[in-house]
Amino acid sequence: MQKSFLVVVIAAFIGAFGIHQFAPAFSASIAFFAGAILAALLFVFLSGSPSKESTPYQGPMMTLYVGNLPYRVHEGEVKELFEQYGAVNSIRLVRDRKTGRRKGFGFVEMAEPGAKEALAKLNDFNFQERTIKVREAKTQDTADPENS
Template sequence: MQKSFLIVVIVAIVGGLAIHQFVPALSASIAFFAGAIIAALLFKLLPSALSQGDGEYSGPMMTLYVGNLPYRVHEGEVKELFSQYGEVCSVRLVRDRKTGRRKGFGFVEMPEASAQQAMAQLNDFVFQERTIKVREAKTQDSDSTEKNPV
């Protein structure tokens, strides 16, 4: 999405300069405003052409719980490990609020098919001298209903 926004800004600036060149009687701010409107219209009318290169996955997603991680591991290392099985959308390693140190577990968000494969291959996998556990993450809703049954 950031790439699309950058394209719109560039088109707005170029459009504003072009309008100002062809109609010099208009002030630069009005020309820029007109360029921004034209860019916004193009962005709305041609969304597929502008967003093809983003690589965003829009299918079903799954969040995996990854436990028993080494405390020294970084998000990039976890992403590299899981990216062997598909696109990794996000990695969040949980930290202690007081000390800022990692707690040894985290969450990886991936497309569902890739997540299933990663879960099957990486559960009980030795990663940096630790045997990691990979499971489907529980939702916060299911946790709260188990603690307080109605």
């Protein structure tokens, strides 16, 4: 989306410059307005086609627990790692409520076939100088039956 916006802004300026050069009778403001309209049409054309990232996976999902993550890791880096094995629906890295710092673990929700492969390949995998642990996440009612 950010790349498309940048393309539109550049197209607006180029369009305004071109219109002003080839039709000097137009004032600069009219040329810019015409360039902006052309750029808006370009933006609609660029964002109209659905990309691979915009169509979410619709099949069975599986949530994985990922432990021993580096504290400095970001959601995008974890997503990039797990996307090698299948469609990733969401990433949630857990933070301490008081400090806001990451706790070194999180959850990845992804397509079940890819999740099973990621579970097999990424458990005990060296990621950013840490050996991560990947397990199937337990639901809250099976995680601690005492608190039910």
